[in-house]
Amino acid sequence: MSKKEEFFGYKSKAFEALRKAEAEIGDMIRITRNGEVYEGILIPRSEYSDEKHIALKLKSGYNVGVHITSSTKIEKTGKGAKPTFTLPPLPEQNPELPKVTIISTGGTIASRVDYRTGAVRPALTASDLYSVVPELANIARVDTQILFSLFSENITPKHWTEIAKAVAKQISQSIDGVVIAHGTDTMGYTAAALSFALQNLPIPVILVGSQRSADRPSSDAATNLVGAVTAAAKAPFAEVTVAMHETPSDASIIFHKGTKVRKCHTSRRDAFKSVNASPIARIQDRKMIMLTDDYTKRNPANKLILKPEFNDKVALIKFYPSINPTMIDWYAQKGYKGLIFEGTGLGHVGNCFHEPIRNAIKQNVLIAMTSQCIWGRVNMNVYDSGRDLQALGVIPLEDMLPETAVVKLMWIFGQTENLEKAKTLMKENIVGELSPRTLPEKTGTE
């Protein structure tokens, strides 16, 4: 442990005082201040807290912050006991059960709490997972791989490539299903990316996350994980899907198609919704029910087509009143190969964009249109503004989600430099990202 970590969160005055007392996180210390005495365990402080307080865990279990001044006395009164948790032995694995690999990319799907210091430690290894979520042992023989530990907002197309390759490797080792643990913020983008990168799948690839942290008893993490592993082990489909709660209840887990899923709520358990499509399946009372016939069947004979390259010179632009159109010029100058608009309504942007769009297209930038309405299909034949944009060369993207569209365009330019080929691919349905019919599915979260 480095000195920096030992004083985690403590800086300047507090840091000095603690260093002088030779106190480390977890030690018993006594603080004397204006005749008042506080005794407790030194606990870490958030990096952004001020430097005037020291956080203590009292004997009662409560934490308090003690304000320190130059006259405050700090003594170390006892050495902290290190947690001595030893994992229980792995349960005997039933050789009859399917094999599932869980790939961690970040976001904790399981964790345990160090009540002494308040630290929450992720449970990532197979034995760790079995001990925290023991039901897994009855569903599959689980193996784990820790790929990276990232908040999902830090995941980039490079990571998509790595995840795709990791999945491909697992598939080559004849696994029955893959589960990818992922932070929820950009899980929808990763799901779309993997849908394009991993084609003709023999087995399901299930992304899973949680909306409530795994350290709380009410977390959705374990239920989602159990659902995801169940699907990876037994589902009849071989698709990239996102597995999350269907409602605020713990009653069912729903599986969304990777190219048709979007995070539609900041905090609810059922934040993920299938947009312009039906979810693929649901698990309720431990049984899986298929909700559509439109899916690729699990088939070990399918030969995976791995196309894991992406080109990040693609941007997503959301139109709003007063948006400055010269940004298009900037993208063109910076060598961007494609732009996806999140236009208004049926697929519009203001007239002020005509000139910059014309110039960008002249410079071989591919420009395509989706709608910021989220639900529904663009139609650029209804109004003049749509027809004008089409005349300029803007490609309407039907019912494709803006997020899926930007991922698809990155993927296309990862496969080809040819603009005409890229345009053709963009208009083509490759992995269910475009559908010819819009059905009256539910919208929103209700």
Added chain:
Amino acid sequence: MDMDYEKIGLKVGLEIHQQLNTSEKLFCGCKPELFKEEPEITFLRRLRPTQSELGQIDRAAYFEFQKGVKILYEANKTTSCLVEMDEEPPHSLNIEAVEIALTVAMMVKAKTVSEIHVMRKTVIDGSNTTGFQRTCVIALDGGIKVGEKSIPIQHIGLEEDAARKMGEEDNIIRYRIDRLGIPLIEAATAPVIRSPEEAQQVALAIGGIFRATGKVIRGLGTIRQDVNISIPKGALIEIKGVQELELISLVVEYEVQRQLNLIKISEELRKLGAKEEEIIEEFFDVTDIFKQTKGKVIQKALEQNQQVLAVKLPKFKGFLKRELMPNFRLGTEMADRARFWGKVGGIFHTDELPAYGITTEEVEKLRTAVNAEEQDAIIFVADNLENARDALKAVAKRAREAIRGVPEETRAPNSDGTTRYMRPRPGAARMYPETDIPPTQITEDYIKKISSNLPEFLEQKLQRLMSEYELNQKLAKQVLDSEYGELFEVIAKEISVSPTTVAAFLTETLKALKREGIQIEKVSENQIREIFKHVSIGELTKEAISDVVVWLSKHEDKSLQEAIEGTGLRLLSEEELKKIIDDAIKNSKDLIEKSGAKTFGPLMGMVMKEARGKADPNTVSALIKKKLEQLERKLGQRFN
């Protein structure tokens, strides 16, 4: 039973909680209110015990989880948002509540913390949607004086109230989350209380300090007292959620009785040679013995193809019927355990048999089947195999504990002051930081501002009540201790009725009504205010107040107008009154002619018999006098 509690070595500590009357809940903008209607929103959850780094897991919680217990939450949109549903992170700590807690802290001279850290206290029975209760320390090491004795107040805290349990069906527990998140102030004393009466006095004193802030919610269910009780050779028992102050001394008294009896039983059992290792978890399937039974409970179980399992408790004969508290035997204690861990309806034990349709012959067969000796007791249950096994395991464990002495546990109060098993005492490791809420700093300026604004202390208030409202000392003291103390001042200030009348009603009369079993807490403070307003403008008589309150307590949601009509205690008009008087005079013609002015007394009696509560006696007397004077003038000569 007269007890020398000093000699017994009783130690009691109290944790008093009361809801705060803030405009919002502790961690969101919802109204701190309850609802009675059908829920608009329901959702189903399971709570998974989180493992600690030390590998510890709450045993009871894990057990419930394994049993597949689910929780159905009920909500409506006025009283709950996504925060209570645990579908959104908590908002920041309600500063209005912090201020009230700081005020209390300063009133008990506790040292306030410089930074408030909200913690999560693991609670996994479903009463919190998150699986933990948010709680924080506001101040430490204060103290109050109760009589001559100093009582240390170890801690003043703030926490969120829990959801309300509405019912339990099979494996589903129903909770309503309207109450979840209502701010609770908490004051915890050191375990220095030495007698049941003292416990009650301390609770009263702390309640008085809370009320002095003028910012607490009152009424049934708004205050909850946790009582920690221990005696030497006994155990530390936590009794959670005593709602009524009057119950505290009884709860303590019964708990001491229970522990003393358990200690005695343990000594006797050991003397008889009972050994923990001889209580083995060997469960006999005795279903066949009861194939033809007349016992209804067993009959019903067998119809559903369930089993009867029995366990032998060597040397326990006679002990199961030993009373620990009034109407509560060692057998009851075991039944509670069996219900909790086995989800069974109840148990049978040989100390109470033959009875309940179970015959001597069946008991004999049972004794043979389990190889019971003369001194042994047998306990059996009828349920599905898993439940029956879990129940008997819990019984066997409780029996072993009976040999050892008093088991540590958390108990819940019954309405008669006895208690029942609630759950094992939670382990110490159950608190960790609420990382969604940044620490709140309490600056010295802020403390100064609050301390210059403290409400009056109780002694000052007593003096003021006496001088300002001319109450005698006894009544002033009662007002001070009463939960209607603040209401008294509100009423006394806004109307012209004598403060002594108001005070006597709010303290003595209400207490008397309560003793008669009237649920006065169902009458709101606003209604009481209204009643006095009507008295002061002459629309209701003082004499009618009690009847109207009783009527309102039995007709929740009804208005005062409806009450006045319902009781028939509408004030009579002068016309109506005059008619009653005229009738009375007519009926007493002879008497009047004979006795003249002396008939006033009997006349008054006759009229008031009919007009009691519907007319002001002063008015009646004036009217009668006037009438008699008229008569006098008319019949002048004859009156002389």
